[in-house]
Amino acid sequence: MTAVVRREQYRGMGAAEFFYRNKEIAGFGNPVRAIYQTIRELVENSLDATEVHGILPRITIQVEEVDKEKGVYRVIVDDNGIGIPPDKAPYAFGRVLYSSKYVARQTRGMYGLGVKMAVLYGQMTTGKPTVVITSPMGYSKSYKFKVKVGVKTNEPEVLERSEAFKSAKWHGTRVIIELEADWRRARNKVLEYVKRTAIVSPYADITLVTPEGLLIRYPRTTTKLPRPPKEVKPHPKGVDVEMMKQLIDKTTAKSLVQFLVSEFQSIGPKTAQTLVSMAHLDPSMNPKALTDSQIKALVDAFREYPRFKPPSAEALSPIGEELIKIGLRSVLKPEFVEAVTRRPSAYEGHPFIVEVGIAYGGEIPPSDAPILYRYANKIPLLYDEKSDVAWKVVGESIDWSNYKVTFPAPLVVLTHIASTKIPYKGVGKESVADIPEIEKELKLAVQEVARKLKAYLTKKEKEEEVQKRVVTLMKYVPEVSRSLSILSIDPKRRKPKVEEKVIEEKLKEVIAKKLGLRKEELPEVVVEIE
Numbered sequence: 072m073t074a075v076v077r078r079e080q081y082r083g084m085g086a087a088e089f090f091y092r093n094k095e096i097a098g099f100g101n102p103v104r105a106i107y108q109t110i111r112e113l114v115e116n117s118l119d120a121t122e123v124h125g126i127l128p129r130i131t132i133q134v135e136e137v138d139k140e141k142g143v144y145r146v147i148v149d150d151n152g153i154g155i156p157p158d159k160a161p162y163a164f165g166r167v168l169y170s171s172k173y174v175a176r177q178t179r180g181m182y183g184l185g186v187k188m189a190v191l192y193g194q195m196t197t198g199k200p201t202v203v204i205t206s207p208m209g210y211s212k213s214y215k216f217k218v219k220v221g222v223k224t225n226e227p228e229v230l231e232r233s234e235a236f237k238s239a240k241w242h243g244t245r246v247i248i249e250l251e252a253d254w255r256r257a258r259n260k261v262l263e264y265v266k267r268t269a270i271v272s273p274y275a276d277i278t279l280v281t282p283e284g285l286l287i288r289y290p291r292t293t294t295k296l297p298r299p300p301k302e303v304k305p306h307p308k309g310v311d312v313e314m315m316k317q318l319i320d321k322t323t324a325k326s327l328v329q330f331l332v333s334e335f336q337s338i339g340p341k342t343a344q345t346l347v348s349m350a351h352l353d354p355s356m357n358p359k360a361l362t363d364s365q366i367k368a369l370v371d372a373f374r375e376y377p378r379f380k381p382p383s384a385e386a387l388s389p390i391g392e393e394l395i396k397i398g399l400r401s402v403l404k405p406e407f408v409e410a411v412t413r414r415p416s417a418y419e420g421h422p423f424i425v426e427v428g429i430a431y432g433g434e435i436p437p438s439d440a441p442i443l444y445r446y447a448n449k450i451p452l453l454y455d456e457k458s459d460v461a462w463k464v465v466g467e468s469i470d471w472s473n474y475k476v477t478f479p480a481p482l483v484v485l486t487h488i489a490s491t492k493i494p495y496k497g498v499g500k501e502s503v504a505d506i507p508e509i510e511k512e513l514k515l516a517v518q519e520v521a522r523k524l525k526a527y528l529t530k531k532e533k534e535e536e537v538q539k540r541v542v543t544l545m546k547y548v549p550e551v552s553r554s555l556s557i558l559s560i561d562p563k564r565r566k567p568k569v570e571e572k573v574i575e576e577k578l579k580e581v582i583a584k585k586l587g588l589r590k591e592e593l594p595e596v597v598v599e600i601e
């Protein structure tokens with residue numbers, strides 16, 4: 072057989088077209104996921120625009136039915152965030168891979184993709200642009216845009232633009248996206264997402280209005296915000312050749328030593344000298360004159376140098392034990408709650424902090440396995456649970472019977488990984504890869520809180536045991552007191568030597584002593600024997 076020679080057609084593809092063709096990988100695979108993901112991207116941007124800047128978030132999410140037959144919905148998310156400067160807004164919503172979050176600082180957003188996927192999905196399914204109304208902090212006007220993503224060009228297509236003077240001193244952003252969606256099937260996931268968001272942000276006021284007219288409100292329960300993250304310089308352990316080249320391009324340092332000291336964390340003049348000599352380079356040379364092999368030598372020196380301080384945790388904004396407990400308590404109404412925030416740790420030069428909370432009993436329904444609430448940079452992760460490192464620890468490696476938990480049990484375990492770079496398995500941000508350092512920290516954190524749960528359950532078990540014995544023993548008090556009193560009757564005076572009441576009190580004292588209680592802790596009402 073002779074092979075048929077077909078001419079292949081070659082061409083390049085821009086970022087917008089790539090994601091337009093592969094929307095599933097960003098979480099927009101079907102009409103259920105699409106509306107869930109749209110709401111998620113908008114809410115996460117709103118939280119980043121408020122909390123990260125020290126503003127107590129007030130966020131309203133409204134989902135309206137536009138066309139029942141075609142399944143078209145309108146999603147409106149409104150926030151009191153910092154807003155977006157008018158020259159940046161069209162790009163923020165119309166250019167794939169455009170972001171203000173490409174810096175070493177913990178934010179929910181990191182790819183510069185999310186909202187554009189929602190804009191794209193909306194325009195693909197309804198043909199309509201996204202409406203953005205924004206008023207940046209410190210501006211006297213508000214700006215309105217109707218914008219689409221240019222699929223071929225990856226340039227924003229602005230269909231309408233207007234501006235207006237503000238009547239008051241507000242700032243914030245409102246985004247309106249119409250899209251085809253399966254709200255009915257997405258509904259529970261959206262409700263769960265909002266609930267889980269509220270748990271870790273008790274300082275936020277979140278309202279959701281559904282197409283059925285249901286209004287769900289999570290009012291702010293504290294005004295305490297987590298410490299906002301600070302932008303930090305890169306840590307030498309996370310630097311590769313490409314990153315080094317980018318830093319050299321940007322630097323204004325005139326000598327290699329100055330470059331190392333000014334562009335990286337954990338490098339002082341002395342360490343810089345050591346690194347330069349490890350790479351056999353001249354400390355006074357201009358960094359821009361470094362050849363490719365010299366850059367490689369410098370990166371190798373970074374890898375080999377054993378004494379860097381760990382990456383700075385200033386870029387991180389953990390939720391904190393107190394807020395985790397407040398959140399779990401107010402939303403789940405458990406009988407027991409505990410939380411731990413571990414000390415900062417690092418993988419590949421990225422700092423991270425693991426936090427774990429446990430809620431047990433109360434209004435939590437029993438289930439056959441721990442109910443896992445996974446979070447990464449405060450984002451609740453609802454899909455792909457079984458492929459997440461947190462499930463590996465909580466669902467598979469921890470033996471809960473060691474902590475007195477036997478299933479079915481009313482147990483919720485909350486895990487939070489805060490990092491300048493979350494190792495997500497995909498751009499849809501649904502599960503976190505099992506990086507050994509993260510897995511280890513998660514395990515230690517779960518064990519630490521689980522030990523507290525065990526102590527609580529042990530105490531509770533003991534108390535219940537004592538209560539049972541109290542009831543058993545107290546049952547006999549009236550009868551025994553009466554009998555003893557009768558036995559003590561003085562035949563001459565025909566009166567008991569010891570009154571029934573006195574014996575009763577004595578018996579109570581004996582019982583209390585035996586059970587290690589105070590007499591007042593015994594029940595008031597004494598049950599009579601039938």
Ligand SMILES: Nc1ncnc2c1ncn2[C@@H]1O[C@H](COP(=O)(O)OP(=O)(O)OP(=O)(O)O)[C@@H](O)[C@H]1O
Pocket residue numbers: 112116117120150152153154155163164169170171172179180181182183184185186187244
């Ligand atoms: N509500 C908002 N308030 C202020 N800025 C916003 C808002 N929504 C979007 N932005 C800006 O638009 C940018 C792009 O948002 P987008 O959702 O595409 O990506 P991201 O949040 O940076 O990263 P990711 O794709 O990981 O979510 C953000 O970085 C932010 O600067």
